[in-house]
Amino acid sequence: MKKYVFRISIIFFGIPFAAHAQNLQMGGGATFGTFKMQALKDFLKPSSGFYLPAKVVDNFPSNIGYNIWASMNVIPSFSTGLIVGLNSTGGRAAYSDYTGSYTNDILVRGISVASTNRYQVYETHHVKFFAGLDAGVIFNRMEVKTNIVAEPAFVGTLERKAKSTNVMFSPGISASRSFHGFFVNAKVLYEFNSAGDLQWTNSVEIMNSTKAGETVMNVNAPVTVRWDGIRLGLAVGYNFNRDGDEK
Amino acid sequence: MAIINRFGPDRYSLFKILASVIALLLFQGCYEPKGNFFVPVSKPPPEGIEVNLADVDDILYVYKPTSFSYATKQGDYTLVKIEGLLDGTSLFDPDNPTKIVLDPKKFQEGNHVLKIEATFLSYSGTLASQIGQEYETLSKEYNLVIDLTAPQPVKIKKFTVKDGTFYVTWEAPEKKNFTHYKVRRYSKYGDQWSEYQNTSLVNNDVLVFKDSLYFGSDIKYQIDLVGYTFDVAGIPSDTIVKPTIMTIKQTGDNTRELTWTKSPLYSNIANILVTKDWSNIYTTYPNEAGAISLQLPFGETPTYSAYTTSPYGEQQGNFFSTMVYVGRRLEFKGLGETLVKTPEWFGSQEILINFDRNTPKEVYFVNSQTLTIERKIDLSGYLTNKGSGGTGYGTTPDGSKFYLFVNENIYQFDKDFNLIKTISIPEMTPSVFAYQIRVSNPGVAVLDTRLHGAVVVNLETGEIIQNNIPDYAYNMGLSPDGKYYIQKGDVYAITGNTPSYVATIPDAANARVLSFKPNDPQVLIAYGDGTVGRYDLPSQSLVTRFDLPDYRVTNFSYDPITGLCGGYHGTYPDIEYFVFDVDTKAIQRTFKVTGDYYQLYNNTVYASNGLAFPL
Structure with missing residues (x-):
């Protein structure tokens, strides 16, 4: 995590000093997206032989992602820059009765680092429309946490972690409106991933029942994180140009 | 300062707020899985569990180390722990948590309250049961009586012979605080009773003992009580069932008939074995009445024995053993x-x-x-x-x-x-x-x-x-x-x-026997050639010398009381003793003998081994 903090710090504190350059823009926003995650959905689903009639109650739903970016105009109608984003989603298989509860949670996070490129295609009433393409890599982190509670006699926890790296690109369109150097940007895009296999990094088991360790998950299966899906984004930024307005 | 100068104070503040919000979202806004799937499983009813003791309303009667446990009639339960408290004293054994053993010796006799708590592991399909953590605990209390005072000695009620075997019936004592009856059997040798080694232990609810190893003759039984802290000797009682009766009947001077009857204990007998002089050579006869004829020379004293064999293994009974002989011993x-x-x-x-x-x-x-x-x-x-x-x-x-x-x-x-x-x-x-x-x-x-x-x-x-x-x-x-x-x-x-x-006396130098008559000066001579003579001393003359037809006298003997003479001739086994009058030469009596040394006295033939044959 420290290296991510370092990287983001570079973005936050380094880019403003570069704002002396002409036509520099910086901003941040949020996206609402869907995620394919089919492999993880299969991974989460309890097998028919599982000793509890557990059920998937949360299955990698759409979620809000966050990003920051900085770009500059290479020519008046085209800008390029860097965008760093964060997406997360998860799933849960669960069972509970009066004797206790079982949850098997998967939390997956992806930090994307990509170049962001926009070409202005149209402008009317101070609203500019762009066609864009982001391309880069996603650093995925996944945590699997199995928790069994049968109070008061038993508490068992099993945690596993894994990581992978995806290559992504996201074509889309956006529109922006400037107000005294600040601007608001709305965009629609679709993200494609070329996913790499997860690599398990560690496992922590705290169990006092051997049966509780009979997890449904097959950790040796090739599992991939796929963030593919539509993104609806809204961002705010600041244009460091000479007159404070976005060009 | 460059940024402040470039943004101006208002814009710089807005930028800081914006940057902070973005940073906060980056680090705090990760997804957390949520949701629950509650299944309304009912708690399993415990009615399938029952205690293995008597009904709850009964008073438990303890007179020996007693185990308490619960059992399950139906359902899927496993007893994992059982704990008992007797008047507040724990009976729990950590080495054997599913069993309570009450040793009555450790408590005073009399009334007590026993509380039992049993913990079961159930398998109703719940999450806890799936991981072996579903428990059910039952608790029950019993009134309990410890009685280690010995009952009265057991009296034998009757002996019965039925269907060819033997039964002993006894009276149950008033109390049942003992574990077994010990059936002790004795046989009689002379005036002494000797206990059989194969003592039997029978359960305390049995009142009849079938003795399949009894062949007859004197027998004594004693039913002892075996308790946890006592042994009570029973009151002995004896009886006799006539065994297979063997009799020796004289059928001639040298013949005897050995007869036997069928035993009333016929089911206890497989065969009858008859043997002579304890030999391993025996004759097997069926378990029926029978007879054999014996040829017996005077002087022989064979021992005839008859054994019964049991249909239940190698057990043998010696119901008869007697020495058989001609004459008197x-x-x-x-x-x-x-x-x-x-x-x-x-x-x-x-x-x-x-x-x-x-x-x-x-x-x-x-x-x-x-x-x-x-x-x-x-x-x-x-x-x-x-x-x-x-x-x-x-x-x-x-x-x-x-x-x-x-x-x-x-x-x-x-x-x-x-x-x-x-x-x-x-x-x-x-x-x-x-x-x-x-x-x-x-x-x-x-x-x-x-x-x-x-x-x-x-x-x-x-x-x-x-x-x-x-x-x-x-x-x-x-x-x-x-x-x-x-x-x-x-x-x-x-x-x-x-x-x-x-x-x-002519030819008497090598005579084998020279006997003087008691009252007459006459000498009876048994010559070496087997002839017999009589010599008169006063007249110095041989009155008679004769050889009985087919008789060559050996072992001549003179009876001073009757005046008769005796001797034998022949070779074994056809040796014949004969008694004759030396004057008339008449043969008075003949019978078979073994060829031993014999003496004729007072009309009786005596053998050296202590047999007497009255003529």
């Missing part, structure tokens, strides 16, 4: 097998001499008809200086005197065994083999001595009549009146302790 009461022999005639009395090797040690006055001992004379007081010297004894035919020879001393007793006198004649020390010395009524004797061989001596005066006779004394004839002795067929008269030659 002179086993005197009080002497048993130690002195079964033919008595000597001491006048009208019968005596038995008990020897220690060749030394007469005791004299028994006996009655061979009643087989009783009338008197015992201990001679050991006269034998103290015996050393390794010769000993012997002699009796007068009329029973008036008994002489005991110990080295050179000769002790003279009257018919009542009063010591009359003692004389000492060093030359008369008898030889080792002269233990039975022949004495006439007046005291003239012939005996073998160490120094002078066969001698004739007057025991009344101590005078030696003749010594160094080249013969053995027992080959010599001596008349009961002491007037004659015969040596090698030569007859000598004794007059005033002086021998004088009288005559020579």
Whole structure:
């Protein structure tokens, strides 16, 4: 995590000093997206032989992602820059009765680092429309946490972690409106991933029942994180140009 | 400052707020899985669990270490722990958590309250049950009585023979605080009861014992109570069921029939085995009444035994064992097998001499008809200086005197065994083999001595009549009146302790037996060739000498009471004894014998092994 903090710090504190350059823009926003995650959905689903009639109650739903970016105009109608984003989603298989509860949670996070490129295609009433393409890599982190509670006699926890790296690109369109150097940007895009296999990094088991360790998950299966899906984004930024307005 | 200058103060503040919000979202806004799937499973009913004790309302009766546990009739339960409290004292055993053992010895007798808590693991399909954590605990209380006081001894109620086997029934004691009955069986040997080793333990709810190993005869039972802290001896009771009865019946002089009946305990018997003289060679007969015929020469004393075999293994019963013989066996009461022999005639009395090797040690006055001992004379007081010297004894035919020879001393007793006198004649020390010395009524004797061989001596005066006779004394004839002795067929008269030659009996030098008639000066002669003769001393003539047709007399014997003679002929096993009149030559009686040494006296044939055959 420290290296991510370092990287983001570079973005936050380094880019403003570069704002002396002409036509520099910086901003941040949020996206609402869907995620394919089919492999993880299969991974989460309890097998028919599982000793509890557990059920998937949360299955990698759409979620809000966050990003920051900085770009500059290479020519008046085209800008390029860097965008760093964060997406997360998860799933849960669960069972509970009066004797206790079982949850098997998967939390997956992806930090994307990509170049962001926009070409202005149209402008009317101070609203500019762009066609864009982001391309880069996603650093995925996944945590699997199995928790069994049968109070008061038993508490068992099993945690596993894994990581992978995806290559992504996201074509889309956006529109922006400037107000005294600040601007608001709305965009629609679709993200494609070329996913790499997860690599398990560690496992922590705290169990006092051997049966509780009979997890449904097959950790040796090739599992991939796929963030593919539509993104609806809204961002705010600041244009460091000479007159404070976005060009 | 450059940024402030470029943005202006308002814009810079807005930028900081924007940057902070973005950073906060980056680090705080990760997704957390959520949701729950609750299944409303019902708690499993515990009615399938039951205690293995009596009904709750009953009072538990404890008289031995008792285990308490719960059981499940249905459902899927596993007892994982059971804990008991007796009057507040824990009975829990951590080494055996699913079992309570109550040792009544550790508590006082009387009433107690037992509380039992049992914890079960159930498998109702819930999450906890799936991981082996679903428990059900039951708690129950019982009134409990500890009773370690022994009941009254068991009395036997009856003995029953039914369907060929034997049953013992007893009365149950009032209390049942014992674990087993111990069935003890005894058989009788003489007057003594001897316990069988195969004691049986039967449950305390049994009141009948089937004895499949009982073959009959005297038996005694005792039913003991075995409790945790006591053993109570039962009241014994005995009975007798007649076994397979074996009888010996005389069917002829030399034949006997051995018969047996069918036992009322026929189911306990597989076969009957009959064996002779304890031999391993036996004859098997079915378990029915039967008989076998025995050929038995006089003098033989075989022991016939009959065994029953059990259909249940190798168990055998010896229901019959007896010695079979022709005639009477002179086993005197009080002497048993130690002195079964033919008595000597001491006048009208019968005596038995008990020897220690060749030394007469005791004299028994006996009655061979009643087989009783009338008197015992201990001679050991006269034998103290015996050393390794010769000993012997002699009796007068009329029973008036008994002489005991110990080295050179000769002790003279009257018919009542009063010591009359003692004389000492060093030359008369008898030889080792002269233990039975022949004495006439007046005291003239012939005996073998160490120094002078066969001698004739007057025991009344101590005078030696003749010594160094080249013969053995027992080959010599001596008349009961002491007037004659015969040596090698030569007859000598004794007059005033002086021998004088009288005559020579023809061919009698090697005669086997020379017997004087008691009241007549006549000599009966058994010649070496088997003929028999009678010699008259006054006339010095052989009155008769004859050979009975087909009879060659061996072991000639003369009965001084009846005047009859006896002997046998033939070879084993066809040896025949015959009794005849020496005057008429008539055969009075014949029967088979074994070929032993026999003596005819008072119309009875006596064998050396103590058998008597009354004619």
